[in-house]
Amino acid sequence: MAFAPEKDWSKTWTSAAWAVHGAVSYTDKKHLSLVDVMGFTGHAFRMNVDPEIMHIAAPTMFPGGYILRRNLCNLGFTSNLADPMSPIPPEKLDKVMALVHDSIDRGIPAIAFDLFIPEFGLIYGYDDEKQLFHGKDVSKDGTFPYSKFADPKIDLLFVTTIGESLPHSKYEMLRMALSTIVDHARGKEWMHVFEGKFVQGLAGYEAWAGVMEARRADETGNAFNVAVFADAREFAARFLSELAFRWDGGNVVERTVRYRAEEAAKHYEEVAACLSELREMFPFPQGGTPKDPETADRAVKLIRNAHAAETKGVEQLEALFHFMKEYYSETWIN
Template sequence: MGNRTDFTWSHNTDTTALHSILQYTDKAGMSLVNVMGYSGHAFRIIIDREAVEVGSYSFFDWKLRHGEVMQNLGFTIQTAGKQTNTPPTPEELEEGIRLVQETIDRGLPALGWDLFIPEWGVIYGYDDEKRIFQCRDIRKDGELPYEKLGRGEVTELYVLAVTGSRPVDRRSILRGALQLAVNHAHDTYVELESSNHRNGLAAYDAWMEAFINRSVDPFGNGVNTGKICDAREFAEQFLQELSTSWPGDEQHDGQFRALAKEAAEHYSIVAERLGQMRSMFPFPQGGEPNQDAQAERALELLREAKAEETQGIMLLERMLELLD
């Protein structure tokens, strides 16, 4: 087992925000470990091969990928805004404001992007007379004028609201999550095909390419190392919990628990190797990733992490077969 013991927070802010929203639904009480695991986010990795730029972790089709995740968790959603780095038009802003107000009126917070910082957070209240939202992200908990929605540091509007919920059974939600993780590991995200970003196992190669070329952005690398290491600590914990809590006395149930335990051991090593990188390249200073000795050590750690993750993914595939 890894050294981490506190799994009540994560650097992956879309997942923590979604976890907060879930607490106001019929899925209340689901732990952050389970949300990280059942969303597949514990297995997420996206890296830019030129510089490991700071926005790599968020370089995916938010509406599409968050939609897949929420569907797997048993929810229907609605979103407003576009991922375009352009400020919303007055009409788009009004649509976003209306969606947030409607979901808050139903007793649910909304997910928002770049409220006080370019990360995800929650919008949990509003005052129509003062035209302000109450919002919380990793920077602060405070008031945001309506006009600032989608006009923060990176000027793009994105809000997500839960519009409905259905019951889900553990087996189908786990099958969906493992499928999302395996797809992410092997398939190029359509939205990344024409970019320098890679997802899944190919992201390790992209990361190594930037180190080989000594073209790593220290700040971006620090941010992404922290987020991916955090995710893999959750992957280990999620699999560890599955290995002890998965029910059933049939032979295949025992096999399933054994595979989960074995996968947890591989992800423990992935998390440990990335933890060494996190110490070498701490956020926000980022260390010296392009200094020869540091770069060579990082390449060694990334090769080992990729080898372990490759084994881990193979075990997830075997777990998936047992669920089918």
Template sequence: MDATILSRHEEQEEQQTADDILVERAKAGDREAFGELVRRHRAKVYGYARSYTQEPFLAEDIVQDALIRAFLHLGTLVDSRRFLPWLHRIVRNQAYTRLQKAPQKREQVFSGLSSAPSMQENTDWEDLDSILHRLGRRWSQPANPGETPEDVLVRKELLQTITGMLHCLSARERRIVESHFFDHLSPQEIARLFQISQANVYQLLSRSRKKLLQEKTRVAVDQYVLSRKEASMMKKAVLKTPEAFGLQTWVTCAMALHGMVNAAGRSFSLPMVMGLSGHAFRLTVVPEQIHIAGPTMFPFNEVLQQGLRNMGFSSHVVNDFKPGENIGVNANFVDPSLLGAKAREKRELSQMLPRALELIHRSIDRGYPVAAWDLFIPEFGLIYGYDDEQKQLHAGDNCGHNATIAYDHLGRGLMEDLFVLTLGEAVETDQRQMLIGALQMAIEHYRGTEPGCGAVNGLEAYAKWLEAFEKRGIEPNGNSYTLAVVHDARRNASAFWRELADTWTDSAFDAVRPSWLEAADLYGGIAEGYAELCLLFPFPAGGEPNAPAESQKAIQLLQNIQSQEQRAAALLENMQKALSE
């Protein structure tokens, strides 16, 4: 036998013997021996759990449950040499049990503090309120005779976690939280005890809960990174800087989509990405003032994922984005310090951050950059690398940003929203299906049937825009930005139809090819009209859109564009009918 093979065999035998000894000691009640067994095999056990679920947090929960059960039932293991297969079976059973459960609900706000939530029979172990109430209910009670040993250990572990988290509170906040949850005092009783108003009690409890949620998220992120370390997955992976960062476009979501699909081997031009994803035909405005947020006030999930499907890809999203909630924020008017790292530290962590990090790791490891919102400013960018040791992401955009971002700064930009989008698997499609999907998106947007986000879409947006000019209440910066974005979109719309006419040479498209050429000319004329408006109201200063002469000229140009857009929408509907026959 080869000496190397013999040496490995001897090492395996020695490890097996050592495991056998540890198992026998653990069966006799030696906790340190069981701890050593866990240390030796935890990474392997975690790997078992990950083979059943791709979610690292769920895998970690499965491992924790399995180890508790293994410790409690170790005495049932007859053959000490079968410890690892026996543990594997417990992991498998726990995985099947957890995967069959319904999805956990999202965290809820403090509600009904004066009611009796502590009488709940069921506990949602993912919900902070539910955990606190359960722990509080059982804080000073003796063990229930019917309570299983597993419940006792889980309760003890969670109690230690929660009490550890309480250290993020001030001394006063902690006393009030403990008084309410653990001493079962009502807000009225707490108010009397601490000589404060009931309103202050509610405020302190609400503020404390927010702090606890933030601490819970920090712990979850730390546990996620630790799980990668234990599974020997800690590394630094940085892809080639996306060429999309060099694209000259105001439509940053199209830039991000371009970088993603081209990394996956689909060599789409920018006009092709803009057309197939529907962004070449979009117009979204905020009524009355034409706020800068208008062009990005659309349902990210639906629009971007459908756009990727039109290009032949499934996708995955983590979305904690709430369109319209921060409409009053204009990054061009805020103190520059609010866009920096120190300002991010003061903003809330998204509870979905661990899931977002898992999605990013998985995509980068496949070689695909990740689209994300508000990485540096409220625009779209691409994440193209990570460094687990430093807990940093490598990211950039086509607005001049290219830098690292701390893991826990993701989703803590000016808008305080988290949105990441990754490519899934390629889906079977053809040119005809791709174009029909793009036309459907464009027509729904034109006709205003797309889900709204507090702004006005498509053809109806022209009426609101004209009304804003007539009332002379336009915000110059937002108006000039909207013009720049829509001009860029229509310029690419013209190029999109021209590229189809030149490159999609299949005879099946002969009947609609003349319509493509007509559309190229029509959108070219629309782009020229927007180019005039951009000269009249240049970004970022925006000119004087509320001055009588400039306002009247803008109204005339917009009315002409509106007429052309109506013709374009009708042309797209005719194309769709022809392709669907």
């Protein structure tokens, strides 16, 4: 482990966070790093699991509008959302396209889904003469015609754009982030149409272990999920360490954040280590042999270790969240 090359913190397997960070980097909040974005949006702490076969699509199966709006909200932005169902009526198409054009005219790319592959991406340019959008996602940087944009392969046309940048304090940002993280970990996040189909947060680990025990894990799907989770928790640990480092003041708030974040970071490092081992066992895209009993049982142990560590991490973050809503007394004499 000590010899492992340093992770490239400008890349992530969570395309939603990649896209949000990309868009944010065009605003006055460009100082936010990908680590910050992964942390404050809660993406570093997500686990959305398909309890049947560890389906490959599970990590992106969340109500995109709701999550992306909350992501941007946590970072201190108002946002706009378009998610009309396809086939898209012409009058709605106009409005969605205007959202994209308007955002680019304001100098900020629009966040969209399935530009080239079914992941989040950014539309950063337009050419009305040629009727082409310029877009980038993790797979490609290129152009695509307006007509392709208007006729999505998925059942809705998804666009989110950044509105106004609000002067959120670091206290608000942390409080909102913790609210998102804890909600997700405790399975309280609004799932909309995905309700009951996926298991989120801490409960995801047990669902995953269940798939392994039933020897039902889809090779590629399982490997993709592991890659996403391991990457996310590495960001989580890093985010918490940076938090502890940055909150270096002497008052009770600074002290408590520092203490809780440091404690949580230790647990998340342990989670990341377990997941990293699983990632080596199930490399994406081949995926190894998750149905092989011996391999699967070894995986189950690591999954349960990760679960135990993350449970402790979440407890720290939960305690910090409560504290951030009502700070303790600076001095208490009783």
